Structures are given as structure tokens and as C-alpha cells.
Amino acid sequence: MGVLGRAVGLLVSGDAEVWFITWTSLRFSLSSTAIACAAGIPLGVLIALTRFPGRRPLLAVLSSLMALPTVVIGLIVYSLISRSGPLGRLGLLFSPGAVVIGQAILAFPIVLSMTASSLSSLNPLLPEVLTTLGASRRGIFWMSVREARGAVLSAALASFGRVVGEVGVAMMVGGNIRWYTRTITTAIALESGMGEFELGLSLGIILMITALGVNALLHWVVRHE
């Protein structure tokens, strides 16, 4: 049986470590995406619906942050939560919380920038039409998100896709600890380095299926909007 066969065997046999790593990856990615959406969507709406000095430069900066290397974010978070860092006392380093925080920082500019961009393309009359019909500020917010829901969902899916496949943050601040903070990507990096291709390949298959699933969902959302 070749390496690929053994990798598939690991998947179908329900190997506990494979599925724990998968679950850990999904848990971290979903949590960080949720946090990024909770902060990024309202801020994106705010930026899209209000006019203030420096709005355009801010959007340009946010767009460029979307391409920030994951290791740079890992380094920044590491310097903040390491024992000598300003948040060292929280004891977050090499914990699931650290990975989620780092990945949320990675996802945040994606959600915010894509939300702001999608809402900016809505008809500028929308807030006024809603106002004349009696909507409150909160009503305008929700209707704006509703009107751009396809694009906002795309932003969430895109950020999920980015964090589920990243390795820099998870490795630097999660520490790749077995049965604790080891994710699909960090496990692949480790196992490949050790010459253990079966586990790496089986995790790679899961990652690819996840990525393809997210992509398919993204296309479906875009097509149906």
C-alpha cells in the first residue's frame, strides 16, 4: 500500500488524532471568524455608511492589511502575550486562546474591508429611503447588511478560508502542542518535516476538502445573489 493509500486508511479508520486535529482546526477557525465578523461587520457598515475625513486612506490601509503575512501577525501577537509582553500575565501563550486571537486579527481586515466595500456599492439612497419609512439607525444598519448579505457572507467565508489554511499564527502562538493546539496546517508542517507523510497527507486531504467546500459555498452564495 502506498503513502496515499495509508493516508486514506487513516481517514476512513477514524484515527483519533486525525479527527482531533481536524476538530481543533475547525474550532479555532470558526471561533476566530466569528470574532472577526462580530467586530468587522459593524465597523465595515459604519465605514460604508458614514463620511469622515481620512475614510479613503483608511479603506486603502485595511485593504493592504488583508495581505499581511501570517508570521508577522504571529510575531506581533507573540510579542504581546509572551511572558515579558504587556499581556504576559494572562498566560495565553501556546494556548487555544492565543491561536484564536491571532487568527481573528488575521481575519478582521478581510471581513471589515470586504463588508465596507460591498456596502459602499449599495444604492446611496438606501439609508434615506429607510429613514423616510421610519427606520431607526439600528434599522438602517440591519437593512444595509441584509441588502448586502451575499457579499457579507462571502467576506465571512473568505476570512474562514484564510484562517483555516494559515500556519504562521498557529505555529508561533499556539506552539503546535499535541492534543491541545495542533491544527491541520501545523501538523502537516511537523509531520512532513519528520518524514511522516501519511498523517500529513490525510490532513492535507481534509484541508483541501474544507477549502473546496468553502469555495463551493462562496460560489453558490455569489451566484444566488
Added chain:
Amino acid sequence: MSDGSATPLFSLSGVRVEIDGHTVLSVDSLRLEAGKATILVGENGSGKTTFLRLLNGLLAPACGSVEYQGISLFADGCRRVRSETVLVHQDPLLFRGSVGQNVSYGLRVRRVPAASTARRTAEALGEVGLPGFEHRRAGRLSGGEMQRVAVARALVLRPKVLLLDEPTANVDAASRLVIERIVRSTLAAGGSVVMSTHAMELAYRLCDTLLRLSGGRLWPCQENIFRGSVDRRDEQFTYFRAGGAVLRCPAMEGDFSVAVLPVDDVIISRAPISSSARNQIEGVVTRVEPEGALLRVTVDCGLPIQALITRAAAVELGMDAGLPCMVAFKASAVRLY
């Protein structure tokens, strides 16, 4: 524009609206009466939409005061004006979802019970001639249907004042008739309508007050607008009865309710004149007002007829209130609607 002492629906004084540092609307003084149709006409960019947005409290003037039923709009009156007036934009802008979701939006934000919301939504759609459209996708309607849904979305709120911005632009003839019927039914129910339009025929038919906007300023109306009906016809003329006068108009078939006579087509003389003018009516000058380099003279001929004359002509005629005179105009100067 009224001199009535009753509290006006809207009262504007010294209003100037600026956008990006440019004055886009300037109104020295204006009163709009309740229960009337005020129609705004003027070319694109003349300030019609700005005027309507101002009345709806959607933008604040740089200076001056806007009152709604005697309450300053930008102090305490904004909430009231928002609850009692609705603006229907020229761009109907329907939300994603069904027609029913669109029409019921305002009721849902007001937390009207679901049963009542459904009933009122169906009623509003019936009023605009789209009964049973609740479950249609809003994005799949024609332009005219979209505009009618936008009107239904406003009507469902039962506003006291309906503000309509070019509701007949880019819509079919059937939708135009529906809009006209809705304006009339709103007025019949005691409501008020302020509407902008390029459709002069519609403006003449509907207006109680016609406001002409140009370059962001209000200009005096350049037409006499007479309401009445066709009295009789012969081979040469249609005789239109308005007030206590009968006007000779071009021979036309149709059921007309409005006659329009441009003020600069009216001649005033002390005695009957021999001319091609087929209308010569006796009257008494009731008002003489300056209008730029000219004078606007109002003559009571059984109905008030306005004319523009030069100051030299006024001196020669001894123009003053109470002066008996003759008003003359050609039958072909009168347009019937």
C-alpha cells in the same frame, strides 16, 4: 403660496440649503396649505428633490427655518414630520425580497401586528393596482410596477402628507394614471400632496399650487390655471366655463377640466380693442405687484386673470387696484387639459 392666517402645513422662511459649499436651494418665504396638492416643476437640477428632502427632514438647511404645522422641523418637529410624511423617491429602490416585504417594511419597523400588516399591505397594493403581488420578487418587476410598489410602501403608512419625487418619470401610461388617481384619493381623504414632476399636463391637472423652481430659487408661476369644465362646442371653439367666465379655446374634442393661459399672452386695455383676440372680458384690477422689471396685474373677470405688463404701460393705463379694464387674449393661447 398663501396669505391665509391658519397654521400652514409647511412654512419656510429665509431657507438656504448648501451641498458641498454650493447653495442648491434658496427660499425667502413660502407657506404650503394642508389638504392641497402642491406641484413642483422645473428643469433637472433646479432643486425639486432637495426641496422635498428638506420637507421630509432628510436634510437640514444651512440657515433659515422650516416649520411643519407650526413646529420647527429641526427642533421638535422632525419626529412628527417623519411619522406623518413619507417621501417616495424618483428611484423606487426596492429592497431584496418580495413585494410584500417591501410594502410592509414601514409597518414592521412600527411594530404593527402581523395580521394588520398583512391586511394593510394587501390594501395598499390594491390601491396602486397591483393586487395579489405580495409574493412576487421585487427585483423582477417592470419599472412602472416598481414605482407603484414604492408608492404602496408609502401609502401603507397612511401618511398625512405624501411627498412624491417625479413619480411619473420613466413609467408607463397605466402607472401614470394610477399615480394621478392616488394623488386625488389622498387629497379626497384630507391628506396633502407635494409632488415634483416634469409632466406639465399632470401638473396642471392636479395642482392647487404650482411652484416653479429654477436654479434653486422659486419663481412666480407663468400661467393662469383655471379649473372648470367644457360648457359647449361649435365648429371654431371649445367654450370652457371657469368661475364666472366662459373662455373661448381652440376647438378640441375631449373632457377637459383645466385651462392654462400664459400670463404674457394676456393684454390689458381700458376699452375693447379691435384685434384677433377672440376673448375680451370685462374686469376690475384687484392687485398690482412688481415682478422684476415688470408688473403682475390681477384682474377679476369673474375669475382672477393675471397678466404681466411693463411699468410704462401701467403708467399709461393708470394701473391701480379698482381700475375697470378689458382683458384680451387669443383663443389659441389657451391650452386645455
